[in-house]
Amino acid sequence: MNLYEKRLSNIYDWMAREGIALVMFEDTEGRRDKTIRWLTGQPGDALLFLSLERKCMLVPWDINLAKVYAAADIILSYGQFDRIPRNAIRKAAERFKIPQGSKIEIPPVTSYPVFLNYVGDLTEFDIICRERSAVSQAQKFRAVKDEEEIKIYRKAAGITNILTELLEKNVRSGKIKTEMDAALFIETEARRRGCEGTGFETLAAGPERSWSIHAFPACTGAAFAGQGLSILDFGLRLAGYTTDVTLTFARDPDAPQEKLLGLTERAYKLALGMAQNGASARNIAAAVDGHFAKSKKAMPHALGHGIGLEEHEDPPLRNREDNTWILEPGMVFTLEPGLYDPVCGGCRLENDILMTETGPEVLTNAGIIRL
Amino acid sequence: MNLYEKRLSNIYDWMAREGIALVMFEDTEGRRDKTIRWLTGQPGDALLFLSLERKCMLVPWDINLAKVYAAADIILSYGQFDRIPRNAIRKAAERFKIPQGSKIEIPPVTSYPVFLNYVGDLTEFDIICRERSAVSQAQKFRAVKDEEEIKIYRKAAGITNILTELLEKNVRSGKIKTEMDAALFIETEARRRGCEGTGFETLAAGPERSWSIHAFPACTGAAFAGQGLSILDFGLRLAGYTTDVTLTFARDPDAPQEKLLGLTERAYKLALGMAQNGASARNIAAAVDGHFAKSKKAMPHALGHGIGLEEHEDPPLRNREDNTWILEPGMVFTLEPGLYDPVCGGCRLENDILMTETGPEVLTNAGIIRL
Numbered sequence: 066m067n068l069y070e071k072r073l074s075n076i077y078d079w080m081a082r083e084g085i086a087l088v089m090f091e092d093t094e095g096r097r098d099k100t101i102r103w104l105t106g107q108p109g110d111a112l113l114f115l116s117l118e119r120k121c122m123l124v125p126w127d128i129n130l131a132k133v134y135a136a137a138d139i140i141l142s143y144g145q146f147d148r149i150p151r152n153a154i155r156k157a158a159e160r161f162k163i164p165q166g167s168k169i170e171i172p173p174v175t176s177y178p179v180f181l182n183y184v185g186d187l188t189e190f191d192i193i194c195r196e197r198s199a200v201s202q203a204q205k206f207r208a209v210k211d212e213e214e215i216k217i218y219r220k221a222a223g224i225t226n227i228l229t230e231l232l233e234k235n236v237r238s239g240k241i242k243t244e245m246d247a248a249l250f251i252e253t254e255a256r257r258r259g260c261e262g263t264g265f266e267t268l269a270a271g272p273e274r275s276w277s278i279h280a281f282p283a284c285t286g287a288a289f290a291g292q293g294l295s296i297l298d299f300g301l302r303l304a305g306y307t308t309d310v311t312l313t314f315a316r317d318p319d320a321p322q323e324k325l326l327g328l329t330e331r332a333y334k335l336a337l338g339m340a341q342n343g344a345s346a347r348n349i350a351a352a353v354d355g356h357f358a359k360s361k362k363a364m365p366h367a368l369g370h371g372i373g374l375e376e377h378e379d380p381p382l383r384n385r386e387d388n389t390w391i392l393e394p395g396m397v398f399t400l401e402p403g404l405y406d407p408v409c410g411g412c413r414l415e416n417d418i419l420m421t422e423t424g425p426e427v428l429t430n431a432g433i434i435r436l
Numbered sequence: 437m438n439l440y441e442k443r444l445s446n447i448y449d450w451m452a453r454e455g456i457a458l459v460m461f462e463d464t465e466g467r468r469d470k471t472i473r474w475l476t477g478q479p480g481d482a483l484l485f486l487s488l489e490r491k492c493m494l495v496p497w498d499i500n501l502a503k504v505y506a507a508a509d510i511i512l513s514y515g516q517f518d519r520i521p522r523n524a525i526r527k528a529a530e531r532f533k534i535p536q537g538s539k540i541e542i543p544p545v546t547s548y549p550v551f552l553n554y555v556g557d558l559t560e561f562d563i564i565c566r567e568r569s570a571v572s573q574a575q576k577f578r579a580v581k582d583e584e585e586i587k588i589y590r591k592a593a594g595i596t597n598i599l600t601e602l603l604e605k606n607v608r609s610g611k612i613k614t615e616m617d618a619a620l621f622i623e624t625e626a627r628r629r630g631c632e633g634t635g636f637e638t639l640a641a642g643p644e645r646s647w648s649i650h651a652f653p654a655c656t657g658a659a660f661a662g663q664g665l666s667i668l669d670f671g672l673r674l675a676g677y678t679t680d681v682t683l684t685f686a687r688d689p690d691a692p693q694e695k696l697l698g699l700t701e702r703a704y705k706l707a708l709g710m711a712q713n714g715a716s717a718r719n720i721a722a723a724v725d726g727h728f729a730k731s732k733k734a735m736p737h738a739l740g741h742g743i744g745l746e747e748h749e750d751p752p753l754r755n756r757e758d759n760t761w762i763l764e765p766g767m768v769f770t771l772e773p774g775l776y777d778p779v780c781g782g783c784r785l786e787n788d789i790l791m792t793e794t795g796p797e798v799l800t801n802a803g804i805i806r807l
Binding site: 096110126129132173176178180194245256262266286405 | 466467480481499500501515519520545546548551565567616620623624627633637648649650652653654657736748756776778
């Protein structure tokens with residue numbers, strides 16, 4: 066069984082247990098779902114149907130792209146269905162001989178009005194749309210990376226680490242002077258070293274702008290790494306998978322800035338110490354929130370998140386009552402404590418962690434860089 | 437009345453006509469809606485509530501960012517609601533004294549499972565989720581740009597045109613040799629000239645890869661503009677608004693490649709001639725599809741789309757029966773006929789059109805560049 070067959074097999078097994086005859090996955094503008102890439106190799110913009118008979122049908126927007134990248138039992142261009150999902154559902158039901166009255170599951174992100182349309186249009190089937198779905202099941206599988214994915218992550222982290230070292234060197238030497246210099250350096254070097262590009266828009270915020278969680282605009286021509294705190298948040302995408310690290314450059318920090326840095330570094334150590342197999346993701350995030358609260362500070366975002374084909378995946382490391390995730394071997398996630406102050410600026414320290422059988426392995430080497 | 441007040445006022449009027457007491461807009465990962473930026477200036481990641489009493493409450497993820505960029509009657513951090521929308525809805529209902537049993541409208545993209553949760557949690561109100569909504573109404577307003585937006589578009593198009601000229605010059609001189617050279621040149625020059633960045637990931641595909649509609653990966657280190665057809669699709673984002681143009685570089689095209697180029701150029705002229713005030717967007721797209729069909733070719737995507745704060749807005753120029761859009765003054769949209777062949781490669785010609793009282797004005801100067 067190849068990689069895709071193995072992944073599909075797990076979903077087919079789930080379908081059999083649930084008695085679902087046909088499942089639809091959708092990856093389209095506004096409703097992105099990288100599960101289709103994970104299951105077939107198709108880079109994006111497609112529908113994917115899985116049948117209880119363990120066969121799949123891919124309906125790509127770009128048939129030429131699918132012919133090069135995708136593996137599926139049947140591949141039919143979306144164009145032949147006038148790019149209307151219900152037409153593709155009908156064809157899949159016909160090709161897979163789905164009996165009338167069978168359960169057909171559509172993605173849980175399907176909007177309520179569109180759900181009503183499906184139900185109204187496809188009266189011969191039982192249309193199901195629910196949180197606990199093949200989509201959420203695939204996301205659970207995807208949270209635990211397989212050997213092939215871990216291999217990619219080691220390589221992607223290696224390139225990320227080279228860039229981190231070069232960034233520090235070039236900031237120190239004065240070769241990188243502006244936010245834009247930093248962002249373009251990353252963009253160039255990532256692709257030069259075999260990456261598909263960056264995993265998300267690089268956020269480069271000099272001392273005047275580091276007070277926001279995510280700099281807006283993402284980068285400008287403003288000076289970078291001058292007196293105070295500068296944030297550089299970037300990720301490299303290799304074979305679909307993105308890393309995600311944040312460096313904080315601190316130049317001659319004053320006492321309040323030192324306080325933010327110290328609290329953030331201690332938060333990171335606290336989190337890393339707690340990130341063990343079997344640990345509750347929520348508890349780790351809660352401990353960091355508590356640590357900041359003791360100094361009357363608050364982190365305005367989650368402690369971390371899984372990474373993979375999407376920049377934010379499971380498990381969430383978030384202090385919210387609905388978070389029941391437990392860390393386990395194969396998970397790859399960020400730890401990224403940060404504090405932001407309208408006057409002092411902000412700092413964040415973010416690394417990517419691979420959970421192994423023996424505990425957390427820090428894949429990346431980001432940190433607070435004192436200039 | 438300032439710009440935001442004027443825009444809000446139109447939505448308030450609509451609410452009064454519809455008898456909706458409270459409307460929620462949401463701009464979050466997976467459910468982006470630039471209407472919040474259009475109504476308040478907040479760059480992203482927020483909830484926005486509008487009340488029948490013509491007051492609004494913004495709930496931003498990043499309160500520091502909102503303080504700098506956003507205008508709203510009330511601004512409260514999302515953190516204080518544990519980042520749970522229903523908590524924010526309750527607070528808005530309280531602050532605006534919404535009577536029990538009133539209609540509260542949530543975004544039409546709300547998923548069916550989440551809609552059920554809202555209904556179950558907020559039993560004291562009548563929760564409404566429908567296609568014909570404040571969100572869709574705002575999108576209709578946004579399809580017709582106001583004077584301020586047209587001013588931005590003229591400026592953004594001017595910068596785009598300078599870049600197009602420089603790109604041609606640098607390709608001819610050999611300064612731009614690879615796909616990456618082209619993409620990084622655009623990234624650098626856009627920001628240097630005051631843009632927030634690019635409006636979307638630049639697609640640069642040399643002759644070996646131009647057969648796909650959207651190149652994957654978006655760009656690589658491969659040679660650009662060698663023998664055959666190369667596609668460069670990019671947009672610049674200025675003050676939130678993106679342009680969107682595609683250049684095709686043709687070097688020594690063979691007969692089948694010449695045929696694709698000729699058909700595409702004629703399709704563009706046909707579309708531009710038909711793009712008049714009062715024209716049906718669908719009819720124009722259908723005419724282009726018919727033009728290609730006469731030569732036994734098919735365009736695997738729509739003819740064009742509105743542009744604005746989002747890279748794809750209304751009106752769609754698509755040949756589908758549900759498309760009832762009529763062109764009118766103030767609309768800004770692309771015309772982008774293209775053909776793609778696994779052997780010959782692909783070509784696309786895309787410009788941005790402003791509809792004026794007297795007809796279409798072509799804002800950008802992209803075209804097929806013969807080397």
